[in-house]
Amino acid sequence: MTKKYQPQTFEKHWQNEWEKNKTYKAARTSSKGKKYVLDMFPYPSGAGLHVGHPRGYTATDILSRYYRMQGYDVLHPMGWDAFGLPAENAAIKAKTNPKTLVPQNIANFRRQMKMLGFSYDWDREFATTDPTYFKWTQWLFIQFFRMGLLYKKNTPINYCPTCKTGLAEEEVLPDGTHERCGNQITKKDLPQWIFRITKYADELVDSLEGLEWPKGILEMQRNWIGRKEGITITYPIEGTTESISCFTTRPDTNYGATFIVLAPEHPLIEKIQKGKVTSTTVTPKNLKEINDYVAQTKAKTELERISEGRKKTGVFTGFYAVNRLNNKKIPVWISDFVLKDFGTGAVVGVPAHDRRDFEFAQEFNLPIVRVVVSNDGDSSPIKKASQVYEDEGITINSDFLNGLDTHKAKEQIMSYLEEKNWGKRIVSYHLRDWIFSRQRYWGEPIPMVYCESCAEKKISGISQKEKGLEFRNQGIEKKTKTWKAEIEESMYGWFPLSETNLPLDLPDVPSYEPLESGESPLAGITSFTDTSCPNCGSNAKRETDTMPNWAGSCWYFLYFASSEVQSSNLVQHPSTDNWKSEIGKESENWMPVDWYVGGAEHAVLHLLYSRFWMHAMYDLGLVNKQEPFMRLRNVGMILAEDNRKMSKSWGNVINPDDVVAEYGADSLRLYEMFMAPFSQEIAWSTRTLQGSYRFLKRVWSLGQLYANGDTQNLPENNDLQIKLYKTIAKVTKDVPEIKFNTAVAAMMEFLNEWERAYNLHKETLSKDDLKKFLKILAPFAPYMTEEIWRNVLQEKESIHGALWPEVDESLLKITNVDIPIQVNGKVRGSVTVPIDIDRDKVISEALKDTRVQKYVPEGTYKKVIYVPGKILNFIV
């Protein structure tokens, strides 16, 4: 009696065995090398896993098992990105502290992951909320502070006037309303910690080179950093001592400038309004118009400004600037299409070569001068928006630039302007500095103290260097001196906690709702805020903001690879020496991450932030590599069966617990790998899952034959064995190419042949070959293969420690091939010939085919193409 395939009867058993025997323990011992295979660790929400999560986790699990079986040392860890707003809000709602709620969520996630058979080294599990981990996150903050990369500045944050609370970006809906109460949010100025990521902008673009990432993601990172080279040109205002600076990336078009536009918030406008800029040309009427326009703009929300579309509005200031290139007077206007925070808040208008400038010029009847033509030389005037020429070309109407191409014209004009001291070359970035503080409870407390009395004495902790901390080289040390000088003044009175006082834990309090002032909830807890100055000992206040959710994920991959994470013997406090011995040394054995897998939604932020931290840590001499992630692959989202996103509110979420209860974990894993190419979005289908379930059932049944002994093994080198070896070769090739769907298809194809051999002739694989098949299936279906391996084949050691099957290449050598025969490119027949047959013989064989004869009358043809082993094509 053959045992039925009932995964429920053995999956749990093997899960426990693997855990007990530490089957997946990571250690550096192999001479073959290492593979660090990492998932983007999840945020443990209250809802638990849905079937979308295991898609990425199964992929990394297959890679890990595959490399382990090939003899590599594999580090495959899992942990929890557990700080953040959803947990905080859920805890507020449940009237509890996230410190009690989050571990419950984690326990559920862990249970589900173990159920799915992922081969994580659970000894390295940790959460970003563990004080043992975030003591280091805080320590790193302090090191970055001492490099001059962090400073405090008043910055507008999102603020909900109805809820009286500061909001994170993700709490604001695209229409500018608060996701919870639905009311319009506003901006509020609050002091924020700023992380100066722009100091690394160039480096972060340049070192994208050499990463094996999807092209699209690399492109998005490049665009996000958005490096632009241009020049800031200064225009004096006629009849005054004032001037206006404008940034442009197209100085070659500057002879075509016909106006200047200021953002309504530009500082010069206030001066004009207050009458501090005088010139005979400004009339009181203009001043009223200016006042009205500025007031109108300020009354509008950002949303209103955008929703009004591209229709240009504006007002003339009455002043004229001088374009010193040609001494032309150009009017100075105000318009809200110019953004105060971009560039200098002022734009020089070249309407012939910029669409927005053109719309503005048309609206207010300003002149349009063409200065660039395309290669066809058409220099007709620009009359319609569709004629605006924004591309590069040949310069005209521009004095000494005439006839030059855009690139050369740009170089010459920039040198000329710098020589005359009328302009200065600038590299600008789309990338902004990173607002690194949150007015929230559930995050790493920022380990800083503010001392009033030290501030008065103009003292700060910025220049105190950590003992033992060495910059990578003198060039970097020099660079950080400049960075520090730029912000020193704003840092008077600020001191980092002494490292012996780390971690700085969150106070255990029942209430931590945001304060009416928009400040962090910690600001209301005096037992937390009141402290003494690390420098002078007088009364001082702690920083009450916490770090954003990103902080913990910026370096977690190093902690997984550390010694400390695996040991119960934790360091007393962070320090450079402790970093080197506990984290630096061991992580060098594993870094960089070889495979990093997660959703494409992290294309920019997380991947950029963690790259930035690594680069800065490299400069601090804390790590030996700048780039954390060598290979990145994106997992496609799994939609619900109704083709919508899975969401509690739609009621269409599929829970892996239910799927596993009915079909087993192996079926879920196999199906998710088979359903579509890995990075593609795809809808869930329980129906289609049954195909994978059936496949496993059939393998199971054939496997059981070996227990009963009613098999007749095939002789060596039979067709089925060769098909098996081809399948092994295919799977071996497909897995590292992340083509799991075709790897599974190949195994299904093999099964079809195997079954046919058994059904027709009661013939089957030798025991040795069965083992090989089980091994290549093992990474996909670890439970079932282990069950057959141990209970049918009576193996003593786990299949997951076995070696990947080698393929005897000589058996795969093809001796005979089917050559399709085409006549004029259409298939008319085929011949079976030895692979090394010569051309003339193929042709004569082909001409024996009666169908071919019909299309090649009397065997005459104009030409014939023979691609050995592939095709034969007669042209008649």
Add this chain to the structure above:
RNA sequence: GCCGGAGUGGCGGAAUGGCAGACGCGCAGGUCUCAAAAACCUGUAGGCCUCGGCCUGUGUGGGUUCGACUCCCACCUCCGGCACCA
């Protein structure tokens, strides 16, 4: 508007210059059964048809090639992201 990704049977997809539709789902017919489920077998792009074949066919239109789903040019549609970025 810009950037990125994708268009192939009833459905998910395979093939990246050489027999389009592997593999799976679904569907149809059959075997087993009192019956159903499960399992197994056969068929399954469309059209024509003398059942041996013939024609058409990979979003659209052109091109390169002996040969194009695959390469090139132009366009259409869908999905994702950003958006008055000087």
